[in-house]
Structures are given as C-alpha cells and as structure tokens.
Amino acid sequence: MPHDLLALSREIKGIAETGLRYCSSDFDRDRYERLHEIASELLASHLPDFLWPMEMGYPTPKLDTRAAVIDDGRILLVREASNGLWTLPGGWCDAGHTPTENAVREVEEESGYRVEVTKLAGIWDKACHDHPAEPEYSYKMIFLCRLLGGAPNPDHEISEVGWFAPDALPEMCPHRASPDYVALAFRHHADPSLPTEVD
Numbered sequence: 001m002p003h004d005l006l007a008l009s010r011e012i013k014g015i016a017e018t019g020l021r022y023c024s025s026d027f028d029r030d031r032y033e034r035l036h037e038i039a040s041e042l043l044a045s046h047l048p049d050f051l052w053p054m055e056m057g058y059p060t061p062k063l064d065t066r067a068a069v070i071d072d073g074r075i076l077l078v079r080e081a082s083n084g085l086w087t088l089p090g091g092w093c094d095a096g097h098t099p100t101e102n103a104v105r106e107v108e109e110e111s112g113y114r115v116e117v118t119k120l121a122g123i124w125d126k127a128c129h130d131h132p133a134e135p136e137y138s139y140k141m142i143f144l145c146r147l148l149g150g151a152p153n154p155d156h157e158i159s160e161v162g163w164f165a166p167d168a169l170p171e172m173c174p175h176r177a178s179p180d181y182v183a184l185a186f187r188h189h190a191d192p193s194l195p196t197e198v199d
Contacts, residue, residue, distance in 0.1 A: 005042060006133045013039035013052050014059040021057055043135065050135065062138040064126070065103040066090035066177055068185030069115050071147045071163070075182055077170065078110045079160035085173035086162070088142070088181055103143045111161045112153025115145040121188040122181075122197035132174055142181055144188050 012035055019032035040051045066088040069076040077086040089110040093102045100117040107115045122142040129140075152161040164170065166186050172178055188194050 003127075003133050005046075006135065009039045009042040009052075009135075010059075010137055012036075012042070017055055017057075017059050020054075047135070052135070061125075062136050063093040063099065063141065064090060064138050064176075065093055065099050065106065065141045065143060066181060067103045067107045067115060067117075067143050067145045068121065068181065068189075069107060069113065069145045069147055070185060070189045074163035074165050075185060076107070076111060076113065076147075077162055077164055077172075078154065078158045079162070079170075080173055080176070081157055081159040083173060084159070086164075086170045087173045087176040088185075090176070099141055100143065103141075103145065107145065108150065109155050110158045111150075113150035113161075114148040116148055117143045118146050119144040119188060119192060120196050121194075122184050123199070124197070125199040128199045129180065130174070130178055134175060140177075140181075142184055144185060144192075 016032045016035035016039060019035070020029060023029050023032060036052065036054065043050050067076075067090055068088055076089065078089050079086050089107045090103060091106050093099055097105070103117055104115055107113055120141060121144045122140075124140045124142070126134075126138045126140055154161050162170070166182060169179055169182060172182075184197060
C-alpha cells in the first residue's frame with residue numbers, strides 16, 4: 001500500500017472523528033460521517049473489505065508493547081500461527097493495564113514464560129522504521145525483561161517458542177518486529193546504562 005495514500009486516509013479519518021466529536025449541527029455531522037466513509041474508500045483498491053473503526057475523541061496512535069527476554073546469550077522469540085514468522089512476544093496494549101503489565105502478560109500468554117520488566121529500551125514510531133504500511137498508526141515500546149521461570153507453552157496465536165542467538169535469527173514478521181528490535185535489546189542488555197532510544 002502506498003504510504004502517501006495511507007497517510008491521506010488517516011488524516012481524513014482524523015478530521016472526521018475530531019469533527020464528529022465537536023460539531024453541533026446535524027448538517028456538520030452528516031458531512032463528517034461522509035468524510036469518515038471516504039477515508040475507508042480511499043484504501044479499497046488495496047484493502048477491499050477494510051472499514052476504519054469509529055473512535056471517540058481525538059484520534060491518537062495505538063500502542064504496541066514488545067518484550068525482549070534475553071537469557072544465556074539468546075533472545076526469546078515466538079512464531080505466529082497466522083503467518084509462520086517470528087517476533088518478540090507482545091501486542092496491542094489493553095486499556096486498564098500499564099504498558100509493563102501488558103508486556104509481562106503477553107510473554108506469559110504467548111510463550112509460557114514468566115518475566116519482569118527491567119527497562120524500557122526503546123519507544124519507536126512504527127512509520128519511522130522498516131515496516132510495511134498498515135492502517136493503524138502505532139508506537140512500539142520495546143521492554144527489556146528478565147526471565148523468572150516457566151516453560152514453553154504457547155497459546156492459540158503462537159505455533160512455536162524458541163531461543164535464538166543474535167547471529168542466528170529466523171525469518172521475522174515485518175509487521176510486528178524486526179532484527180533491529182533484537183539488536184536494540186542486545187545493546188541494552190550488554191549496557192543497561194544506555195538511555196532509552198526514542199524517535
């Protein structure tokens with residue numbers, strides 16, 4: 001999907017939702033609802049069945065937490081059942097839970113291991129890194145974690161759990177994480193005094 005088309009669709013969606021939040025007339029409401037529909041229609045040639053969800057209030061980025069668990073020189077990765085590719089455990093943050101709680105929960109659900117967060121290694125704007133374009137605008141938080149215990153026990157979204165050396169990584173899912181995330185984790189694991197990397 002062309003990045004410029006996606007950016008235009010996101011902008012129109014944002015204008016529509018902000019307008020719907022603050023408009024005071026039925027006439028304006030009709031126009032903003034139509035703008036919201038147009039935002040989805042712009043993407044129809046690339047995503048035929050896609051419809052932007054209607055969000056309340058001012059549109060903001062989604063937040064995706066990823067957990068980097070390093071033990072004995074290897075990093076924990078999980079294999080997505082949906083596409084067979086590997087990633088750091090993680091996913092969208094759930095409301096009502098802190099980012100660190102989300103990261104810890106995702107590791108246990110997806111891999112069976114128990115961890116604790118030791119550091120926020122990086123917070124990156126997904127659009128600024130080497131990811132394919134997707135409708136949701138999101139930030140990625142990469143937490144360094146310490147292994148506490150547990151054993152491999154993947155959930156229904158994960159087909160396999162594994163530990164990998166930094167120079168022997170499997171094919172990673174370009175939408176969820178990348179070798180850059182692994183490199184970031186090993187840098188911060190080797191030197192915890194490094195500042196959090198931000199865009």
